Amino acid sequence: MDPIREHLHRHLDELTDRLAEWVAIPSIAGDAEHQGDLRRSAHWLAGEMRAAGLEASVLESGDSWAVLGEYSAGPEAPTALVYSHHDVRTVKPEEWAETEPFIPVRRDGRLYGRGASDAKGQALAHVWALRALRDLDGGAPMNVKLLIEGEEETGSPTLAALLEKHAERLACDVIVFSDTVQWKADAPAPVTSMRGTVNATLTVRGPDRDVHSGVVAGTTVNPAITLAHALAALHDEQGRVRVPGFYDGVAELTDERRSEFAALPFDEHDWVVRTETRVVNGEEGFTVLERLWARPTVEVMSLIAGDPLGLPRSVIPRDATANLSIRTVADQRIPAVAEQLRGFFASVLPAEAEYSLVIDEAVGQEPYESPSGPLLGALERALERGYDLPVRGRMGNAGGGPADLLTRTFDAPILFLGTGLPEDHWHSSDESIDLRMLHSGAASIAHLWRELAEVLSARP
Ligand SMILES: [Zn+2]
Incomplete structure (x- = not known):
């Protein structure tokens, strides 16, 4: 087995326990009653980052707190900025059947609780990927800055000001956006666009x-x-x-993009079951995936x-x-x-x-498309190694996020690497994360730093 996958597999119970502890903090965005929880959530994450050998700061931003974790591989090494968030959506507790929203429960290979998948699992996968590289290689081969904001679910109203204020500290060669879903737990594919x-x-x-x-x-x-x-x-x-x-x-949907979507294993019945949407509907002349990501x-x-x-x-x-x-x-x-x-x-x-x-x-948030090229190639190799499965096709992300803002601020391209799945019930009741995704996602992230360091260091 790949040493990174093996290492993270050995620590998966520990990682899941840590995630459960974090999910128990009700860091609900946009609710004055939960402001203290947002702050507590930020400090919890900062502590977790420090335990992984990162320097961590809690940054006040609007009515919330962002966390910046910094790993340094030296001034000559290339730099990645990771974006995710630790605030969560509000809940209707009466609609939760599997667990109380903030009393996480592990069941059938999943961890249930608000924010488990959107996006605390994704953010914590980054911390544990860096831990794995520290334990295995003595550290990541490039500089990594984890910016985990606390206002995403209210539309990131003060993110632009935060980025501006810390622009020098956050400067980077590439941005990795981790608030997205994967296609399937057994069929990884890179996200290359965001609506x-x-x-x-x-x-x-x-x-x-x-x-x-x-x-x-x-x-x-x-x-x-x-x-x-x-x-x-x-x-x-x-x-x-x-x-x-x-x-x-x-923009017109190109034949290339159409065939990237078509290469993903898709079955309409399976899709309806996973998303609990009962029926497929939408714009004639386009496949379900084209409607979802390109229309x-x-x-x-x-x-x-x-x-x-x-x-x-x-x-x-x-x-x-x-x-x-x-x-x-x-x-x-x-x-x-x-x-x-x-x-x-x-x-x-x-x-x-x-x-x-x-x-x-x-x-509002503008749409974004990743450029194809060596960076995307690095992401594909990282997914193949992290999941130990071949990558077939490419996908989009149906929801939004501050991708356009990030790329404009730092003049750097964006790669998407998320650990969610369409069936995770983001924003709804009984949200959960598939623990295979936590494992393979963290392994992919660790591989991504290796692959990206090679591609970026080879640049003139
Ligand atoms: Zn999110």
């Missing part, structure tokens, strides 16, 4: 106040119906987004009007609100998409409709 994301909230107003429908039904505007009409107009029968101009910026989407995340909770009051509601999530692909840009949405709703809503459309452009 962008932007949210919009549409509120349609009706009467001045909730009014008993028995008094006015049939005589006034019902904002729930007006909103439903507008949302129904978003897609045509072929599943295409009807917002004018929406596809103008979309932009508009989805409705929530729809609120009237009395969604408690006893119905039989009133025509004062207003109706929908929250939209827009996923973009290269080369769309958020300001253009925002403009297109404004134009679209102005045209589909009745002229007399009173409404507001709020688009969070500032916390």
Whole structure:
């Protein structure tokens, strides 16, 4: 067996126990009640980094704390910056069946608990990869800086300022982004693109106040119906987004990219089972994986009007609100998409409709595509060694992240290496991490530093 895989396998129980201890800290983002937990989570990680021989600092950022762990191989060695996060999504404890969100449980080869996969498992895999290289080789062959932020789940509102403030300390030759999923535990493939994301909230107003429908039904505007009409107009029968101009910026899907996706072992039934999505739907003319990674989407995340909770009051509601999530692909840009949405709703809503459309452009994230070349080759070799399996195909990441911000700030290319799986229930109940992914993921990371050091040191 590969010595790195063997070493990490021997320490997998210990690594899992450490992860469980960390997951028990409810570092929920964007919740004032949990600010102390975010701070505790940051200090926990800093301690874990120091135990692995790294220098660690906790950096205050906005309402949270980021952790910077630094491993130095010397001034001549190339440098990688790793990005991940330790904050987690909020929970609905009543919907958790396997465990309480913050009382981690190990079961059937998985560790359950909020943040186990998104993204504490990924961040800790990095720390343990460096531990393995310290134990086996005396250290990594390149400089590694682990930046684990604490505001990812609220859209990283102060990350840009944090990067700016510590720009010199974070300077790097390559960025490794570890907040993504792998294709399958037994079919590793590199992620080479990430969709962008932007949210919009549409509120349609009706009467001045909730009014008993028995008094006015049939005589006034019902904002729930007006909103439903507008949302129904978003897609045509072929599943295409009807917002004018929406596809103008979309780069054409090349034959090469199509064949990279097609090379992944994909079975529609298996996909539906793993994602618990029941049925496959979407844009005609594209495969499921093409829709997922190379096509932009508009989805409705929530729809609120009237009395969604408690006893119905039989009133025509004062207003109706929908929250939209827009996923973009290269080369769309958020300001253009925002403009297109404004134009679209102005045209589909009745002229007399009173409404507001709020688009969070500032916390939106642009899409990103990794360049192909020797760095990607290094990542593929690292995955093959870390998983001890052949790499077939290449994939994308359907969700967003601050990839574009990182690459612009440091003028360095990004490689994606995550340890999650689509079936891990990110942001949902019963989140868990497959312990095989923790093992193979950490082994791949350790191999990546070896492979990258070789590629980067050979550069003129
Ligand atoms: Zn995440």
